[in-house]
Amino acid sequence: MRWGILATGGIAASFTANLLDMPDAEVVAVASRTDASAKAFAERFGIPRAYGEWGALAEDKDVDVVYVATPHSAHRTAAGLCLEAGRAVLCEKAFALNAREALDLVTLARRRGLFLMEAMWMYCHPLVRRMKALVDDGAIGEVRTVQADFGLAGPFPPAHRLRDPAQGGGSLLDLGVYPVSFAHLLLGEPSEVTARAMLSAEGVDLQTGMLLSWESGAHALLHCSINAGTPVTASVTGSRGRIDIPDGFFFPERFVLHRDGRDPEEFTASPEDGPRDSLKHEAAEVMHRLRAGDTESPLVPLEGTLAVMRTLDAVRERIGVRYPGE
Numbered sequence: 131m132r133w134g135i136l137a138t139g140g141i142a143a144s145f146t147a148n149l150l151d152m153p154d155a156e157v158v159a160v161a162s163r164t165d166a167s168a169k170a171f172a173e174r175f176g177i178p179r180a181y182g183e184w185g186a187l188a189e190d191k192d193v194d195v196v197y198v199a200t201p202h203s204a205h206r207t208a209a210g211l212c213l214e215a216g217r218a219v220l221c222e223k224a225f226a227l228n229a230r231e232a233l234d235l236v237t238l239a240r241r242r243g244l245f246l247m248e249a250m251w252m253y254c255h256p257l258v259r260r261m262k263a264l265v266d267d268g269a270i271g272e273v274r275t276v277q278a279d280f281g282l283a284g285p286f287p288p289a290h291r292l293r294d295p296a297q298g299g300g301s302l303l304d305l306g307v308y309p310v311s312f313a314h315l316l317l318g319e320p321s322e323v324t325a326r327a328m329l330s331a332e333g334v335d336l337q338t339g340m341l342l343s344w345e346s347g348a349h350a351l352l353h354c355s356i357n358a359g360t361p362v363t364a365s366v367t368g369s370r371g372r373i374d375i376p377d378g379f380f381f382p383e384r385f386v387l388h389r390d391g392r393d394p395e396e397f398t399a400s401p402e403d404g405p406r407d408s409l410k411h412e413a414a415e416v417m418h419r420l421r422a423g424d425t426e427s428p429l430v431p432l433e434g435t436l437a438v439m440r441t442l443d444a445v446r447e448r449i450g451v452r453y454p455g456e
Contacts, residue, residue, distance in 0.1 A: 131156070131416075132158045132193055132194045133196070134196040134212075134217070135159070135160040135196075136160075136187055136197065136208050137161075137200040138162045138167045138170070139199060141199050142160075144407075145197055145413070146177075149413055157177050158193060159177065159192070159193055160175075160181070161181040161182075161187035162182065163183070187212075188215035195217065195416060196209075197219075198212065198221040198222060202304075203296065203298040205224075205231070205235070206234060210234070213235065213238045218420055219246050223307050227298050228453075229442075236432045236436060245419060245420055245426065246426060247419075250435070251411065252308065252381065253412075255380070256400070256403045257384070257397065269368075269387060270372060270388075270389065271370030273366060273367075273368050274347070274348055275349055275350070276313045276316055276351070276352075277351045277367075278312045278365075279364075280306065280309055280353075281353065282355065282359060283358060284356050292356050294332065296454050300356070301334075302327075302442060302449075307438065309350075309352040310340070313350035317342075317346075319437040320343055320441060323342055324343075325340045333452075335449055337355035338353070339351075339353050340352040340445055362379060371387065373386070374388070381406050382406070384399070412430075415430070
């Protein structure tokens with residue numbers, strides 16, 4: 131499967147390095163906003179073609195699928211270019227700046243009959259899938275509460291992209307998308323959203339606390355931050371037990387299942403899963419679906435992506451964060 135890489139930042143480098151370790155993947159082209167950046171990235175990873183503008187990569191007919199790794203403020207433009215040119219797309223999260231842009235991309239992909247998936251690698255992680263299966267099978271009964279956090283200590287200077295409203299800055303879209311997506315994975319789209327935040331001078335959220343509610347009575351207590359390092363843990367409590375993910379809940383090494391009246395059970399990643407931060411699982415899912423002729427993944431369904439974006443929009447409405455042009 132021949133991949134194109136659109137953007138040359140840190141996550142693009144990590145994903146490309148993972149692809150190069152996969153025998154059924156080949157990276158054939160990379161694009162950036164400048165020739166210099168694209169050529170440097172191509173030389174670093176041995177990529178044969180480097181483009182100094184996105185459109186050339188989108189039009190490259192030797193590319194089967196494009197990985198879009200720009201800041202999320204550019205996802206609508208970058209992924210849209212690729213879909214219009216007939217390319218399948220794996221697009222980083224947050225999937226877009228807002229739900230309207232996300233729906234534009236999904237509508238375009240469906241109209242063209244093209245594969246599109248959000249790069250929510252957590253959903254493809256083998257241990258997260260095992261935890262989800264246990265919950266679905268009733269291991270802890272009916273889900274009552276979900277707790278999850280993701281915070282970085284920073285500090286990030288005002289010029290950093292995480293502080294820039296024009297780039298969709300703030301903690302919510304970069305970090306909060308993980309706890310929100312985790313809650314959606316277990317409970318679906320909430321019926322009510324409450325949120326409070328500390329805002330920066332630029333008008334983006336430095337930290338946000340969220341309470342999501344469902345008609346079942348379930349709640350999710352979620353937190354994200356770019357000015358405080360948090361444990362990055364998660365817990366799912368049900369009517370008959372609990373699952374704790376003690377560290378790095380979106381790429382866990384282990385989790386512990388507590389069933390009422392039974393000893394705790396620990397589940398750990400297998401050696402075959404590779405490093406805990408491996409991006410190969412989402413790449414493998416994309417290639418599996420493309421070979422099967424599918425236009426989306428059941429692990430990361432587009433309707434789920436749209437639902438997460440609606441929740442993120444609702445949170446931003448509650449905390450008073452708007453991006454330029456909205």
